[in-house]
Amino acid sequence: MDALIALEDGTFFRGRSFAGEGETSGELVFNTAMSGYQEILTDPSYYGQIVTMTYPLIGNYGVNPEDVESRRIFAAGLVVGECSRIPSSWRSRWSLPEYLEQNGVMGIERVDTRAITLHIRDKGAMRCVISTGDLNPESLVEKARNAPSLVGRNLIREVTAEAPYTWPEGGMPGAEFKVAVVDCGIKTNQLRLMQQLGCECRVFPCTTPAEAILAEHPDGIFISNGPGDPEGAEDVAAEVRKLIDSGRPLFGICFGHQMIALALGAETYKLKFGHRGANQPILDHRTHKVEIASHNHGFCVRGEGLPEEIEVTHVNLNDRTCAGLRHREKPLFSVQYHPEACPGPNDSFYLFKEFTELMRSHDG
Known part of the structure; x- marks a missing residue:
């Protein structure tokens, strides 16, 4: 399913959904870890944020119930270069797409995550909307500009x-x-x-x-x-x-x-x-x-x-x-x-x- 990632400064990126559909908003940030996506997703500190992983392949060892850091996924969304649909680990209970689907969280892949990272590094973290429904860049950028900011909020x-x-x-x-x-x-x-x-x-x-x-x-x-x-x-x-x-x-x-x-x-x-x-x-x-x-x-x-x-x-x-x-x-x-x-x-x-x-x- 086609997806669009739109930022408040007018920049947008195209990709495809590997988990979930619909629309969500949050502050777009990047994480440079090569692993630990399960701990990142369930860290409450990511509440209100859409996380871009800079490592190109995410999901290769699946998800297990022992390594969750809280009661549920708190990140608003996940953006990766490529999602591995075939996990390879004896500890794995679910694939990453299955885990996101269970928690109602959207995952987007086939995105130039390097370009996203460089853009955020140069321009700063900013409000973002990801959508599989509204694929009009102008409309989605306007939604990003109207999304709530993290500044001043008691999250x-x-x-x-x-x-x-x-x-x-x-x-x-x-x-x-x-x-x-x-x-x-x-x-x-x-x-x-x-x-x-x-x-x-x-x-x-x-x-x-x-x-x-x-x-x-x-x-x-x-x-x-x-x-x-x-x-x-x-x-x-x-x-x-x-x-x-x-x-x-x-x-x-x-x-x-x-x-x-x-x-x-x-x-x-x-x-x-x-x-x-x-x-x-x-x-x-x-x-x-x-x-x-x-x-x-x-x-x-x-x-x-x-x-x-x-x-x-x-x-x-x-x-x-x-x-x-x-x-x-x-x-x-x-x-x-x-x-x-x-x-x-x-x-x-x-x-x-x-x-x-x-x-x-x-x-x-």
């Missing part, structure tokens, strides 16, 4: 858990730590890794007041990743400020990193085309070591003009943007990237250990 309210829950299910007898998790769009592997390190996690919707979280008397507080503009979630940043003031150890990832920064008086801004891939080099100023990290964000903390009590601990070596910070006096730190992902493969796992050590040494 985390649309992906957070509906009610509190415990991980692992049923609790963890003998757990060394009780961790309160603020769910801004959490990825399951973050919970798995904390469980491995002796943490029982109580996951709260991002709308939960700080007082209710602190009433559980957690040993530490974790703030997850999530989609959209951090400045659109001022209500959550205000509650994070209260969590910081409690003095409990605190760790934030990606959107959580941005929430902590805003709560401490820092600023965030939108990147031109964002960082999305599994091969970003990160320098840890404290050790002078470089780690290979997975990224997925379109907004960033402004590293200049930070309050004196905040120290930048990590930077992205591609563009020198702020990739991590810590408070000089309070027991908290955060990173912009995803240490729960494994492109290094385990370069960034030490951050979860630092969190548990912070809880272990905290005097309450």
Whole structure:
């Protein structure tokens, strides 16, 4: 089935649907990872975005139920050069087209993804509409221009858990730590890794007041990743400020990193085309070591003009943007990237250990 991809600046690309039909809109972005499409699709941080994969062949190892990162696909659509319809992996349960169809998400192939990537890199991420029905470029471009922007929107309210829950299910007898998790769009592997390190996690919707979280008397507080503009979630940043003031150890990832920064008086801004891939080099100023990290964000903390009590601990070596910070006096730190992902493969796992050590040494 023929398909059209139209951008708000008037550019359009033709392709064919390999999953789904109809029409959908979102911010068109690109991801440079060679694999991990299943984790990308189910990462809530991609909510409201149509993802273009730069690697030419996607879907060759299929999809399995063990590697999903959340309860469903959150990406608004997928654009690839070629989709493999014959998966080759003993772990595969479904093909990529089958998985997209089950979740009602459109997939487009036979597209010049290199041209899309170069265009976004030069012009920036922008609103987009993909359609198998309306194939008129002018009409679809106008729809893209009228599509909602991610800027200023509080998207985390649309992906957070509906009610509190415990991980692992049923609790963890003998757990060394009780961790309160603020769910801004959490990825399951973050919970798995904390469980491995002796943490029982109580996951709260991002709308939960700080007082209710602190009433559980957690040993530490974790703030997850999530989609959209951090400045659109001022209500959550205000509650994070209260969590910081409690003095409990605190760790934030990606959107959580941005929430902590805003709560401490820092600023965030939108990147031109964002960082999305599994091969970003990160320098840890404290050790002078470089780690290979997975990224997925379109907004960033402004590293200049930070309050004196905040120290930048990590930077992205591609563009020198702020990739991590810590408070000089309070027991908290955060990173912009995803240490729960494994492109290094385990370069960034030490951050979860630092969190548990912070809880272990905290005097309450």
